[in-house]
Amino acid sequence: MRIGFIGLGIMGRPMALNLCKAGYELVVFDINEAPVKELAEAGAVVGASSKDVAQMSEIIITMLPNSPHVREVVTGKDGILEGISSGKIVVDMSSIAPLVSQEMAVVLAKVGADFIDAPVSGGEPKAIDGTLAIMVGGKPEVFNRVKDLLEIMGGSVTLVGEVGSGNTTKLANQIIVALNIAAVSEAMTLATKAGVDPGAVYQAIRGGLAGSTVLDAKMPLILKGDFKPGFRIELHIKDLMNALDTAHAIGAPIPLTSSVMEIMQALKVRGKEKDDHGGLIQFYELLADIEVRG
């Protein structure tokens, strides 16, 4: 059984390499030459287009930047839809709007092909290690056909619900992470400006109800002023834009998510969009005219 892999970027390249190493026969495609060459050297067949990959593979994985790219690769000229046939499966591992996942599933169902959305979290290090958290939306019987494949790339693979559920779960995750970072930022900026050592505040509260993975992951970096990514603010903006588009389309207002997205946009204005999302605190430091360090 041949596996197609379209999109060999920061995440897709190591994910595809892990499938090669696990012995899967890959057919790859990307608009950039360098990662295609690297995969060819690792034993992958090189496809001429997304259409070509879809023709040569049973299961086609896509790992692309955002919703428009997925729509183009599936339905555009020389796209997957032109090459795919009944019984094949598209596994979209991109983080996109869940309504676009559902749209792709409908389009592919017309030619008898199945669709699964399987966005990931964990970033480049976990892509390299094959320990991504993979959140899956799709029919259980389709999920069962791709589960082994996903487990090569993931440390945890969870079927959440129907098509789109994977991306909805990812958006829920990204909303919580963004707001938890803002929470830490507001609290620690207040404490610092009040003259209290933010490191002491962190130690005093981390064991109680204010404790969180974000607090423990980001505070040590904030105290050093270390905002190297990690997960870039510009990517979090993309995810929150998808969350807001989804919220507006389905009728679930999320006003604080909207505010934290605007804070990220303000940091982008100052050229900080490549910083880690923990760098969100710099917005508050600007407002309060201090630095939160310890």
Added chain:
Amino acid sequence: MRIGFIGLGIMGRPMALNLCKAGYELVVFDINEAPVKELAEAGAVVGASSKDVAQMSEIIITMLPNSPHVREVVTGKDGILEGISSGKIVVDMSSIAPLVSQEMAVVLAKVGADFIDAPVSGGEPKAIDGTLAIMVGGKPEVFNRVKDLLEIMGGSVTLVGEVGSGNTTKLANQIIVALNIAAVSEAMTLATKAGVDPGAVYQAIRGGLAGSTVLDAKMPLILKGDFKPGFRIELHIKDLMNALDTAHAIGAPIPLTSSVMEIMQALKVRGKEKDDHGGLIQFYELLADIEVRG
């Protein structure tokens, strides 16, 4: 050495009882008769006023609703200031504005008395068990004189910094808790309205960067629609009002805290101020016209 205890409410009553049980000689005062009578039966001496308590005790603990009550009990007619003398210590365990803590310290220093702010978290159950988290602001040498006493009431007792630091730390804690609850609420409302089971989303994300003590404490209750307190929204409003007053006074804008406080005010309009703060999600359920249950 006699210990004064002023304020025998939901929190103060069990805290004072624990000191009695530990063998401390207590002098108590409260405007309500019932808890005073209970403490007297447990062996405490009953003071006629805050002034009276201050005259008869070496260390005077106060546990009052908010900043104005502390200011009145310390500086008002028949207050602590009229009865206290040099070398005595006031330990204010109320959750109040840190600038008022500093004001009280200055007032008491004029008569040679010391002041420590030592607000708590953990609520009535931990007050009863004597396992409160106590965040202390004050001079280390003053702290050392009251540490044993605080450890009767607390499971953890942390000196954070100078006077006011205890309350600043408490405010930082309450900001993070409020915003983390809002984060969970926005994420789960979006997921539910998108047709995804919120319990499945919770399980899929709790082990990752979105994980938090709030998520694990509140999601099981949210999924059951159980908003019995716990920690009441009206008390969280009080803390966030103190956070905002402090933020404005010192120049540390906290816009998302302001928004989540307004959300709590909106719930108060609908008579939900006695609900647990996890009931914040009801605001989003109203907006989205759904219930997040699982």
